[in-house]
Amino acid sequence: MHALTTVDFLVRLATGVACGALIGVERQWRARMAGLRTNALVATGATLFVLYSVAVDDTGSATRVASYVVSGVGFLGGGVILRNGGGVRGLNTAATLWCSAAVGVLAASGKLAFAVLGTLTILAVHLLLRPAGRLLDRAPAAGSDPDAPVRATLYLVCERREETHIRALLLQSLAVSGLTPTGLRAHRKDEETSSIQAAVEINGDVAPALEQVISRLSLEPGVQELHWHLDEEDAEREPVLA
Known part of the structure; x- marks a missing residue:
């Protein structure tokens, strides 16, 4: 060499x-x-x-x-x-x-x-x-309906004293994004925190539809945890990698 x-x-x-x-x-x-x-x-x-x-x-x-x-x-x-x-x-x-x-x-x-x-x-x-x-x-998957709504669940954990405010803000943010919750559940985890779950049905892409909601709630100081996931029956039909 x-x-x-x-x-x-x-x-x-x-x-x-x-x-x-x-x-x-x-x-x-x-x-x-x-x-x-x-x-x-x-x-x-x-x-x-x-x-x-x-x-x-x-x-x-x-x-x-x-x-x-x-x-x-x-x-x-x-x-x-x-x-x-x-x-x-x-x-x-x-x-x-x-x-x-x-x-x-x-x-x-x-x-x-x-x-x-x-x-x-x-x-x-x-x-x-x-x-x-x-x-x-x-491209729609074989045997699937491209116009069928996708079901997703939004989950957050907040300070217990902020639960009422966060729940109202969540509903308001969903309404602004044109989403109507099909179910809403609040659960007090302990003396200081509460969890809130909102189920929604979305026509079209899931991530853009929830992005505005996630962005708005993430600004609240009382929110400790925040994420969303697809329901099991829709997980195979909707890609989760971006």
């Missing part, structure tokens, strides 16, 4: 940073959690780690370092995955960070053309497969 020159180092590093930044531009444009700088930094770090192993001229070291980079980025990706109501957010962002690291490893290994091709492929997945995914989301 020939010695890594300063020019080679700079060319490979610049390619890794540029490819990561290009991926980040698309993410930033769509206002995702990990945007331009994050993807560029992930690609830069992956490139530098592998460049180090190349610079010390240790046979086989680059492969080992690349495997460590994959593991490390896995922890980083886990930090951007968030639970949001009945769904999960950040899966695409975590996968994109993982891909940015792979692009950096390719650039650091001297496979500059492969790094560019990898970057273009990642961008194509985001730009071309997004409309296809939305079409699949809208």
Whole structure:
């Protein structure tokens, strides 16, 4: 293996940073959690780690370092995955960070053309497969009625002294969102807290319909816990990953 020159180092590093930044531009444009700088930094770090192993001229070291980079980025990706109501957010962002690291490893290994091709492929997945995914989301499942209402339950825990106010606010927020509860139950858990459950039927997408209600109630200082879930009979018909 020939010695890594300063020019080679700079060319490979610049390619890794540029490819990561290009991926980040698309993410930033769509206002995702990990945007331009994050993807560029992930690609830069992956490139530098592998460049180090190349610079010390240790046979086989680059492969080992690349495997460590994959593991490390896995922890980083886990930090951007968030639970949001009945769904999960950040899966695409975590996968994109993982891909940015792979692009950096390719650039650091001297496979500059492969790094560019990898970057273009990642961008194509985001730009071309997004409309296809939305079409699949809208496609009704076999044997299901797309116009049938979806039943969901909104659950919250609040301070007992705020129960009356929170219950009234919940009903008001549902009315503002055009939702009518099919059932409402309040239960005093202990001397200081109460739980409230509201069952609703929704025509259309569940998450947008409940988003306004969740956002409004989450601002109340007396609310200690707040989430929603689909009823069991509708769980298979309605996707919960976003």
